[in-house]
């Protein structure tokens with residue numbers, strides 16, 4: 001039963017279709033938003049390595065995972081190391097302090113999208129210092145600041161009102177981190193017939209605050225928002241990174257949901 005379902009998932013088609021929809025949404029986006037064409041992060045959580053190889057074979061390079069242990073296993077898998085040498089892993093889950101040392105040493109870790117407070121930023125900065133001592137050619141660690149735009153208790157992220165302060169802390173006090181921008185998960189199941197997604201509005205407000213406070217070109221501060229159900233709407237509002245899982249890899253088993 002399991003393998004039959006797997007066989008029916010056409011990841012290659014899923015990647016191509018998603019890229020075409022991204023292209024279309026980007027073309028439609030109002031021209032005043034000067035952000036670059038959005039990056040697709042294919043969210044492969046709970047899905048087997050074979051499906052990642054499929055995606056990689058059609059040119060997909062950015063993959064997202066939100067469980068540390070699962071990312072460790074996939075990033076170190078022999079097949080991935082052999083066949084996906086340019087893969088770029090995005091960590092998109094909750095990162096606990098005691099897992100930091102495991103994650104910073106992973107092969108092809110590209111970005112931590114979920115830096116939600118100063119303490120985590122500080123600890124990542126320290127851990128990356130050690131990584132650089134062992135590998136002097138390493139660049140800075142790419143991060144995004146996670147903002148809790150919906151105010152839900154179970155969601156991580158700094159409060160929108162604190163976003164500028166956290167951005168300042170990371171850029172001024174964490175020399176080993178390269179802060180590319182901001183991200184939100186947001187409330188699930190927004191009804192678009194009632195108007196634009198308030199989480200996306202809130203995140204774009206944080207984007208504007210940070211850009212005006214620090215005199216940054218808005219096109220240069222990344223915005224990670226939008227998932228399978230709403231990445232088109234997110235792009236129309238200014239998203240530059242979309243994290244798409246189930247519409248590429250198929251539905252996930254419920255018990256694995258974060």
Ligand SMILES: *Cc1c(COP(=O)(O)O)cnc(C)c1O
Nearest residue numbers: 043066092227228243244245246
């Ligand atoms: C699982 C997950 C996604 C992808 O969700 P889909 O609805 O399957 O596209 C995106 N972002 C985060 C943080 C996730 O945990």
